[in-house]
Amino acid sequence: MRPLVLCYHAVSDTWPHRLSVAxxxxxxxxxxLLRDGYRAVGLPEAVAGDGKLLHVTFxxxxxxxxxxxxxxxxxxxxxxxxxCTGYADDPRPxxxxxxxxxxxxxxxxxxxxxxxxxxxxADHGIAxxxxxxxHRRLSALSDGELAHELNASRRRLEEELERPCRYLAYxxxxxxxxxxxxxxxxxxxxxxxxxxxxxxxxxxDLPRVGVWNGEGARKVALKAQxxxxxxxxxxxxxxxxxxx
Numbered sequence: 001m002r003p004l005v006l007c008y009h010a011v012s013d014t015w016p017h018r019l020s021v022a023x024x025x026x027x028x029x030x031x032x033l034l035r036d037g038y039r040a041v042g043l044p045e046a047v048a049g050d051g052k053l054l055h056v057t058f059x060x061x062x063x064x065x066x067x068x069x070x071x072x073x074x075x076x077x078x079x080x081x082x083x084c085t086g087y088a089d090d091p092r093p094x095x096x097x098x099x100x101x102x103x104x105x106x107x108x109x110x111x112x113x114x115x116x117x118x119x120x121x122a123d124h125g126i127a128x129x130x131x132x133x134x135h136r137r138l139s140a141l142s143d144g145e146l147a148h149e150l151n152a153s154r155r156r157l158e159e160e161l162e163r164p165c166r167y168l169a170y171x172x173x174x175x176x177x178x179x180x181x182x183x184x185x186x187x188x189x190x191x192x193x194x195x196x197x198x199x200x201x202x203x204x205d206l207p208r209v210g211v212w213n214g215e216g217a218r219k220v221a222l223k224a225q226x227x228x229x230x231x232x233x234x235x236x237x238x239x240x241x242x243x244x
Contacts, residue, residue, distance in 0.1 A: 031217070
């Protein structure tokens with residue numbers, strides 16, 4: 001069985017957006033998975049291991065992810081935050097076109113963590129890894145731009161946090177063969193898509209299960225089922241345009 005890697009974004013009780021999960025919902029979802037027999041592990045074991053293993057990730061390093069820390073610590077669930085170094089250098093709302101409307105309505109909810117906040121997460125045992133420099137769609141970049149997004153973010157994270165940066169999550173889950181090869185060449189050990197490669201065998205396109213606003217513990221547990229996450233099921237959902 002392929003390990004289960006969940007992908008969250010914001011953890012907020014006040015932002016009714018698809019990317020935002022309420023704190024109590026996060027706790028219920030994780031408790032359900034642990035009750036179902038999943039064993040929470042660190043990211044290296046989730047990448048290399050096999051079986052009923054669970055790891056939790058958060059993309060974009062929104063400041064609201066701090067709300068998840070007591071839940072994660074209470075349940076002893078390791079987690080990784082994938083941060084964009086350009087935003088850590090200059091903490092501000094995530095300004096991607098897809099969130100333009102939210103930028104006007106909920107700018108504070110889109111605010112990202114600076115280095116001190118990321119160091120605080122690391123002190124709580126939460127890994128901080130690369131989400132590139134500026135959250136651009138990597139498949140649309142030139143080779144030079146792509147190399148900069150991958151190499152500069154890894155170096156910057158290692159300089160600031162004084163810890164190895166071994167893993168990458170592609171912004172928007174966007175990758176192709178060229179992007180995966182560039183990630184490998186940039187020195188990462190593995191990279192995550194959303195959902196990622198259907199077979200889950202490519203270390204540079206590892207799958208994750210997205211968790212979205214309004215999903216209950218039962219639905220997340222269903223999405224975690226091996227048959228639901230199987231290569232065939234993922235190919236069918238991709239063909240139908242269904243996001244999990």
